[in-house]
Amino acid sequence: MTPDSAPVTVIGAGVAGLACARALRDAGRDVQVLDRGRAPGGRLSSRTVRGRPVDLGASYLTASDGSPFAAVVADWVDRGLARPWTDTFAVAGPEGLRERTSGPLRYGAPGGSRSLATDLATGLTVRPGTTVRAVSAGPAVDGRAVPAAVLAMPGPQAARLLDPAGPAGHLAAAETWHPALAVVLGWAGRRWPADLHGAFVHDDPAVEWIADDGDRRGDAAPVLVAHTTASLAADHLDEPAAAVPAVVAAVRSALGIEVDPEWTEVHRWTFARPAAPREEPFGLVDGIGLCGDGWHAPAKVEGAWSSGTALGRALAR
Incomplete structure (x- = not known):
């Protein structure tokens, strides 16, 4: 050929x-x-x-106003493949939720x-x-x-x-590139504030971001997905499950959740985002x-x- x-x-x-x-x-x-x-x-x-x-x-x-990708996202929304989610996330730290921050409209699938x-x-x-x-x-x-x-x-x-x-x-x-672990946490019912869509977590050695997966997908499932810091992921790339207890503790502290999740899953991203x-x-x-x-x-x-x-x-x- x-x-x-x-x-x-x-x-x-x-x-x-x-x-x-x-x-x-x-x-x-x-x-x-x-x-x-x-x-x-x-x-x-x-x-x-x-x-x-x-x-x-x-x-x-996200889609920049007037960009070619905005037309792609609009088509996905029209066909029900994507949905407008939120423009507001919380900011949390080891001491719990602190404030809300607004930005561009985010879409979920x-x-x-x-x-x-x-x-x-x-x-x-x-x-x-x-x-x-x-x-x-x-x-x-x-x-x-x-x-x-x-x-x-x-x-x-x-x-x-x-x-x-x-x-x-x-x-x-x-x-x-930096690594990350995505840890899925499931409860029998919602244990965090009703208006929480997601939270940027500052000054925590374990977690950087928490998303309400049921909220972004629109089915209200009591499921969170936490993305770890690069340092925690780097320490646990060979055994990702060993990082889960630290992630559970960080999520509970950041969102004020009183009980452990009923189940967890973890996924390793060796190359999660470019430096x-x-x-x-x-x-x-x-x-x-x-x-x-x-x-x-x-x-x-x-x-x-x-x-x-x-x-x-x-x-x-």
């Missing part, structure tokens, strides 16, 4: 990779998406826990955030369960020549697939592209979508 007859190959079926593939397809290019996971999603990750989807990755969506990735994948050739071992100059994916290769993933993951001495390898290796997202929308050198929320600061779902879309359009040209 020659490069001209092969499809452009996007590795990573998160929002950036899918947005890149859609931009290429819309321009009439042949494109395929490879992902080692069982389904599209990336950090738009949901897991079925106790019979309902729970969002473990990105906590919400009633069917779980993975449903949005599934929608982006509609009409694309996506091959889940596919492990790529090397992307080399040419470019080539596992030795097969392609017209272009896109690595839509955190830089440290991309660096594992690239020649460290090559320019794309240098770009990927320059990124530093310093690049201002450039993407990287592209010698037919190898890099995109995702490590590019196009700030690191949000909108930034990842914009990064992938910009790279796809550049490759189509």
Whole structure:
């Protein structure tokens, strides 16, 4: 197979990779998406826990006024895939809730955030369960020549697939990412203030953010998802469950909850967020592209979508 007859190959079926593939397809290019996971999603990750989807990755969506992504979100809202959630979160510390802070409107996904990735994948050739071992100059994916290769993933993951001495390898290796653990906590009934949608937790060694998963998804389930500090996650990457007691204590203290949850689940994110997202929308050198929320600061779902879309359009040209 020659490069001209092969499809452009996007590795990573998160929002950036899918947005890149859609931009290429819309321009009439042949494109395929490879992902080692069982389904599209990336950090738009949901897991079925106790019979309902729970969002473990990105906590919400925002959309800048008038941006192309705002039209995507509006379409999701029209079709019931996304819902306006809130513009106000609490601020908490070890001593409990302190204040409320307002910001942009955040959106949740009633069917779980993975449903949005599934929608982006509609009409694309996506091959889940596919492990790529090397992307080399040419470019080539596992030795097969392609017209272009896109690595839509955190830089440290991309660096594992690239020649460290090559320019794309240098770009990927320059990124530093922080880890996090997502801990799901479930009670028989709601134990926190009725007007609490989520809380930024300050000055706590265990937890940075708590989301009311039932509130953001709209089913009122008494389920919280806490995202840990990078330091706690780094100490427990090999044994994430060992971090759960510290997270439970921090959540109870921050929200004034008197009893332990009835059950917990934990998910490890080795690469949760970039330490310093690049201002450039993407990287592209010698037919190898890099995109995702490590590019196009700030690191949000909108930034990842914009990064992938910009790279796809550049490759189509």
